[in-house]
Amino acid sequence: MVETSDAKNRARRSSGRPTLADVARRAGVGTITVSRALRDPKRVSVERRDRIFTAIDDLGYVLNPNASALASARAAVIGVLVPSLTNNVFAEVLRGIHDGLRDSRLQIQFANTHYSDVEEERLLRVFLSQHPSGLIVSGIDQTPATRTLLEKAGCPVVQIMEIGPDPVDMMVGFSHFEGGRTVTQHLVDAGCRRIGFLGARMDPRSHRRLSGYKAVMEAAGCFDPAFITTTTLPSSVSIGGDLFRMAYAKTPNIDALVCNNDDLAMGVLFACQRASLPVPARISLAGFNDLEMMAVAFPSITSIRTPRFEIGRQAIAMVQAALAGERPANAIVDLGFELKIRESTTRSNILNR
Amino acid sequence: MVETSDAKNRARRSSGRPTLADVARRAGVGTITVSRALRDPKRVSVERRDRIFTAIDDLGYVLNPNASALASARAAVIGVLVPSLTNNVFAEVLRGIHDGLRDSRLQIQFANTHYSDVEEERLLRVFLSQHPSGLIVSGIDQTPATRTLLEKAGCPVVQIMEIGPDPVDMMVGFSHFEGGRTVTQHLVDAGCRRIGFLGARMDPRSHRRLSGYKAVMEAAGCFDPAFITTTTLPSSVSIGGDLFRMAYAKTPNIDALVCNNDDLAMGVLFACQRASLPVPARISLAGFNDLEMMAVAFPSITSIRTPRFEIGRQAIAMVQAALAGERPANAIVDLGFELKIRESTTRSNILNR
DNA sequence: TTGTAAGCGTTATCAG
DNA sequence: CTGATAACGCTTACAA
Numbered sequence: 001m002v003e004t005s006d007a008k009n010r011a012r013r014s015s016g017r018p019t020l021a022d023v024a025r026r027a028g029v030g031t032i033t034v035s036r037a038l039r040d041p042k043r044v045s046v047e048r049r050d051r052i053f054t055a056i057d058d059l060g061y062v063l064n065p066n067a068s069a070l071a072s073a074r075a076a077v078i079g080v081l082v083p084s085l086t087n088n089v090f091a092e093v094l095r096g097i098h099d100g101l102r103d104s105r106l107q108i109q110f111a112n113t114h115y116s117d118v119e120e121e122r123l124l125r126v127f128l129s130q131h132p133s134g135l136i137v138s139g140i141d142q143t144p145a146t147r148t149l150l151e152k153a154g155c156p157v158v159q160i161m162e163i164g165p166d167p168v169d170m171m172v173g174f175s176h177f178e179g180g181r182t183v184t185q186h187l188v189d190a191g192c193r194r195i196g197f198l199g200a201r202m203d204p205r206s207h208r209r210l211s212g213y214k215a216v217m218e219a220a221g222c223f224d225p226a227f228i229t230t231t232t233l234p235s236s237v238s239i240g241g242d243l244f245r246m247a248y249a250k251t252p253n254i255d256a257l258v259c260n261n262d263d264l265a266m267g268v269l270f271a272c273q274r275a276s277l278p279v280p281a282r283i284s285l286a287g288f289n290d291l292e293m294m295a296v297a298f299p300s301i302t303s304i305r306t307p308r309f310e311i312g313r314q315a316i317a318m319v320q321a322a323l324a325g326e327r328p329a330n331a332i333v334d335l336g337f338e339l340k341i342r343e344s345t346t347r348s349n350i351l352n353r
Numbered sequence: 354m355v356e357t358s359d360a361k362n363r364a365r366r367s368s369g370r371p372t373l374a375d376v377a378r379r380a381g382v383g384t385i386t387v388s389r390a391l392r393d394p395k396r397v398s399v400e401r402r403d404r405i406f407t408a409i410d411d412l413g414y415v416l417n418p419n420a421s422a423l424a425s426a427r428a429a430v431i432g433v434l435v436p437s438l439t440n441n442v443f444a445e446v447l448r449g450i451h452d453g454l455r456d457s458r459l460q461i462q463f464a465n466t467h468y469s470d471v472e473e474e475r476l477l478r479v480f481l482s483q484h485p486s487g488l489i490v491s492g493i494d495q496t497p498a499t500r501t502l503l504e505k506a507g508c509p510v511v512q513i514m515e516i517g518p519d520p521v522d523m524m525v526g527f528s529h530f531e532g533g534r535t536v537t538q539h540l541v542d543a544g545c546r547r548i549g550f551l552g553a554r555m556d557p558r559s560h561r562r563l564s565g566y567k568a569v570m571e572a573a574g575c576f577d578p579a580f581i582t583t584t585t586l587p588s589s590v591s592i593g594g595d596l597f598r599m600a601y602a603k604t605p606n607i608d609a610l611v612c613n614n615d616d617l618a619m620g621v622l623f624a625c626q627r628a629s630l631p632v633p634a635r636i637s638l639a640g641f642n643d644l645e646m647m648a649v650a651f652p653s654i655t656s657i658r659t660p661r662f663e664i665g666r667q668a669i670a671m672v673q674a675a676l677a678g679e680r681p682a683n684a685i686v687d688l689g690f691e692l693k694i695r696e697s698t699t700r701s702n703i704l705n706r
Numbered sequence: 707t708t709g710t711a712a713g714c715g716t717t718a719t720c721a722g
Numbered sequence: 723c724t725g726a727t728a729a730c731g732c733t734t735a736c737a738a
Contacts (some may be wrong), residue, residue, distance in 0.1 A: 382724080382725085383724065383725040383726075384725085384726095385724075385725060385726085386723085386724060386725070389723095389724090396723075397723075397724090398723065398724090401723090401724090420730090422730095423730050423731065423732085424729080424730055425730085426730070
């Protein structure tokens with residue numbers, strides 16, 4: 001290799017990759033002009049812009065995001081905090097976020113809080129140290145310390161999954177209380193009275209669904225705490241079966257079951273099949289989230305379709321809008337949900353036996 | 354606000370957060386000593402170390418990762434490229450990666466290639482521009498261009514999910530060909546002869562499982578291309594049902610079905626139930642991956658348990674070891690798989706009717 | 707619209 | 723073991 005012409009006595013630490021200065025030199029302009037051409041081409045004359053982009057291509061120049069982040073005190077990164085990765089629901093939210101980020105120079109960096117407030121706060125601090133361009137966090141039950149960190153983050157913040165009265169900045173989700181209400185009311189309307197509730201994990205959102213269930217049951221005059229069976233264990237299909245067996249042992253006369261989510265419902269269905277308890281003839285069954293599987297199960301399972309993918313899309317769109325200086329008309333976006341009525345809660349079908 | 358004592362005529366751009374220099378001043382040492390105390394405490398005398406950490410606590414100092422990345426030409430980030438997020442399998446790999454990263458200052462940054470080579474290359478370039486500390490990519494079928502980028506990445510690289518003869522750097526996974534062979538052989542051993550294969554997505558790993566299936570069928574003298582039904586559509590439970598109906602229409606005399614993955618198998622089970630075709634009495638059924646659900650389905654479904662979580666753990670462990678200068682004894686780690694035999698392939702059980 | 711100079715906060719270098 | 727100094731590659735502030 002020929003020695004660099006401006007090599008000094010001091011060793012240089014260059015990585016060897018072309019820099020903005022190299023591009024500027026080749027294009028015969030100042031470095032700042034190149035920087036501007038990259039960030040906001042409109043601010044540079046067409047003539048120079050062409051020369052610059054030619055030089056960039058010739059050199060194979062790629063912007064160094066670390067240097068950029070240091071100089072501007074702003075990393076091109078959106079931090080995302082989710083409580084779980086195994087949970088299909090969050091996988092879809094992430095998919096929505098990524099999808100909304102196509103052809104954006106923003107990167108997403110996410111972390112798993114494992115449903116722990118302490119972890120959430122710790123991870124948030126890690127994120128904040130990088131000066132992210134935006135933050136997406138799950139739920140509305142942050143600790144006061146976490147909330148303060150979010151308020152002082154100095155970047156757009158979106159709380160996702162549910163909505164509440166007091167956003168840190170922006171919010172997108174739906175009402176889990178109403179979701180719980182809606183599915184339970186459907187069962188009541190279908191003539192069920194001894195409706196059990198099965199719940200796992202029991203995070204704040206699960207509790208709000210349970211509240212919705214209680215509200216309906218009380219209004220219908222058929223509430224009984226014995227109908228409720230929950231565990232703090234993580235949700236899974238097999239836990240669904242376990243919860244069913246506990247509930248059935250406790251209250252064998254139940255005529256319907258509302259499950260905190262679809263995994264549990266699936267487990268209940270299998271357990272019922274194994275115990276020769278026909279669904280819905282003997283027991284009606286409903287889930288929550290409407291995983292793809294629910295529509296094709298046998299019998300197909302009634303569920304509340306929640307807009308996971310859309311929540312992700314919308315959240316990232318809100319961040320980008322805020323970054324572009326546009327304040328949303330509404331800082332709280334309720335994406336709602338949809339009750340999907342299927343065979344598992346329809347007694348008048350051919351499945352009865 | 355009181356003006357900073359050393360404020361010059363030029364505006365300063367400080368973010369206001371304490372810096373290494375602030376810590377150094379307070380501890381009465383040089384900045385580089387603080388930097389060293391943070392990165393490798395053993396290189397600093399105990400006395401100063403204490404003074405430094407006290408100062409850090411007093412000031413609430415947090416290292417600026419952007420400045421660090423610029424100065425060292427190394428970001429504390431591991432880039433992870435996966436082909437899908439909806440796929441449960443990759444969600445578990447990510448969980449394994451995160452789990453292996455607890456109490457490490459490394460962050461993970463991941464991206465979704467959507468099973469596209471072009472996207473993979475593009476995303477890899479984005480990652481590389483940040484000088485990541487490590488890279489984890491899925492599969493072994495990178496394009497030549499992508500492979501070259503990986504070879505010149507200048508950081509540890511781990512290819513995950515499967516193993517092959519020619520790693521870029523390191524590899525951890527298992528043989529999908531052997532997986533396909535094993536499950537098919539099990540069916541042959543169980544007396545099945547007209548064994549169908551159902552596949553969705555058909556990425557390279559799916560093809561290798563199919564090859565394993567073919568090998569066994571040919572060896573058993575019962576191979577027939579009509580037994581194979583595949584689609585390039587993404588895998589899902591409902592696609593499983595569709596594929597089953599196609600296969601059953603084409604070859605109604607099949608006595609068993611090997612599914613490319615568990616989603617499909619689940620869909621087949623539901624479709625069989627709906628069509629009153631008892632599993633396994635009329636049709637034996639096997640999946641691939643052994644999702645949690647398979648063990649509690651009714652009937653429970655035979656599957657190949659693949660070490661997803663462990664792959665993630667091992668991959669990140671290999672990156673960390675390499676970063677610590679330890680070269681692994683073996684650059685290729687075969688984590689194997691396990692055949693889980695269940696009711697869906699056991700004809701002599703009480704489910705027969 | 708463009709450029710100059712100064713910084714962003716950390717780490718590599720090399721001398722002590 | 724410690725520290726002064728010069729990078730790292732980009733962007734902000736300000737002036738032209």
